[in-house]
Amino acid sequence: MTVARSGLLLFGALAALSVGCGGKRPATTPVDRGQSLIVLLPDPETDKVGRANVWNKAGSADLDGERKAVVTSDQQMGPVKKLSDDEVERLFGAALAALPPEPRSFTLYFEFESDDLTDQSVKLVPEILTVVKQRSDPEVAVVGHTDTMGSSKANVALAMKRAVFVGRLLVDAGLDKTTIELVSHGEAALLIPTPDETPEPRNRRVEITVR
Amino acid sequence: MRIGMFAAVIVLVCAVSTPAFAQTPAGRIKTVSGAAFIVRAGKTIAAVPGQPVFASDHLRTGNDGTLGVTLKDATRLSLGPASELRVERFVYAPESGGLSMVIKFVRGAAAYVSGRIAKLAPDAVRLETPSAIVGVRGTTVAVLVEP
Numbered sequence: 001m002t003v004a005r006s007g008l009l010l011f012g013a014l015a016a017l018s019v020g021c022g023g024k025r026p027a028t029t030p031v032d033r034g035q036s037l038i039v040l041l042p043d044p045e046t047d048k049v050g051r052a053n054v055w056n057k058a059g060s061a062d063l064d065g066e067r068k069a070v071v072t073s074d075q076q077m078g079p080v081k082k083l084s085d086d087e088v089e090r091l092f093g094a095a096l097a098a099l100p101p102e103p104r105s106f107t108l109y110f111e112f113e114s115d116d117l118t119d120q121s122v123k124l125v126p127e128i129l130t131v132v133k134q135r136s137d138p139e140v141a142v143v144g145h146t147d148t149m150g151s152s153k154a155n156v157a158l159a160m161k162r163a164v165f166v167g168r169l170l171v172d173a174g175l176d177k178t179t180i181e182l183v184s185h186g187e188a189a190l191l192i193p194t195p196d197e198t199p200e201p202r203n204r205r206v207e208i209t210v211r
Numbered sequence: 212m213r214i215g216m217f218a219a220v221i222v223l224v225c226a227v228s229t230p231a232f233a234q235t236p237a238g239r240i241k242t243v244s245g246a247a248f249i250v251r252a253g254k255t256i257a258a259v260p261g262q263p264v265f266a267s268d269h270l271r272t273g274n275d276g277t278l279g280v281t282l283k284d285a286t287r288l289s290l291g292p293a294s295e296l297r298v299e300r301f302v303y304a305p306e307s308g309g310l311s312m313v314i315k316f317v318r319g320a321a322a323y324v325s326g327r328i329a330k331l332a333p334d335a336v337r338l339e340t341p342s343a344i345v346g347v348r349g350t351t352v353a354v355l356v357e358p
Binding site for chain 2: 030031032033034035036037038039040041042043044049050051052053054055056063072073074076077088091092093094095096097098099100101102103105136137139141156184185186188189209211
């Protein structure tokens with residue numbers, strides 16, 4: 001009963017939108033007072049579509065495809081519908097256009113138990129600077145990591161040493177130091193999960209995220 | 212050499228600290244057009260790109276405004292005109308296992324693009340509207356709320 005009703009509401013609202021006539025409701029509001037519309041969209045850069053699950057007291061709904069949408073209210077969990085591209089653009093065009101640029105991540109790798117970068121990683125530095133310069137308000141997070149060789153305490157220090165090393169490298173290459181944030185994750189955020197005391201070159205890294 | 216490196220740490224850490232707030236920012240305003248505001252502790256501040264955003268801040272736009280934010284874990288949020296959301300909770304400390312994000316959509320149109328927290332711990336991300344809770348699996352979601 002409640003599901004059918006909210007389904008009708010959604011359908012009615014979208015039908016009104018698609019013929020460009022809002023009826024009693026303004027054309028920009030396909031939801032009534034107390035209602036929310038949730039829609040799954042493709043990733044703005046990769047076009048990949050994930051999944052979302054919506055729930056409340058009345059039930060739950062799985063959004064498992066592009067533009068799948070559901071209208072909810074306190075007492076209702078509407079059926080899943082698919083919005084058209086036009087409807088998404090009309091309802092969310094302004095919000096989507098205001099999304100900040102995609103954060104970009106780079107990983108630099110280190111030689112064993114050292115703060116020397118591998119040659120391949122050194123070559124990434126100019127590219128990182130190019131990405132930073134394309135942004136009006138760049139933030140650069142420099143996060144140091146180690147593998148599980150040695151104590152976790154020593155690895156926090158080693159990972160920070162790596163972050164500092166890369167931070168200086170970026171500043172020397174021309175990056176404004178006020179944009180940089182140095183962080184150590186020690187051995188707590190392994191890229192490749194391993195047991196303790198396992199040498200793993202891919203875990204000896206600094207991740208740089210430009211936001 | 213060691214002292215030089217240590218000094219570099221201090222300089223860099225100081226450069227990004229925000230003395231006015233003991234709390235570290237959850238993210239920063241990145242895009243603004245028209246009227247857009249941060250509401251913090253009851254005070255309304257005009258939003259400008261580069262401004263820090265803290266957990267428990269409300270973000271609000273006027274009838275001609277839009278706004279975009281990037282959080283520290285690379286989550287992106289944006290608002291269309293006449294819209295509002297609250298960054299209810301934001302914890303991003305992977306080294307200690309602290310990962311948690313709650314975003315409340317209060318009214319109007321908003322978009323969410325997932326970041327690291329959703330990747331590392333999908334269940335740690337919760338998007339709330341007044342009438343539903345949304346769990347995400349590494350994805351983009353848009354929400355329209357009529358309060």
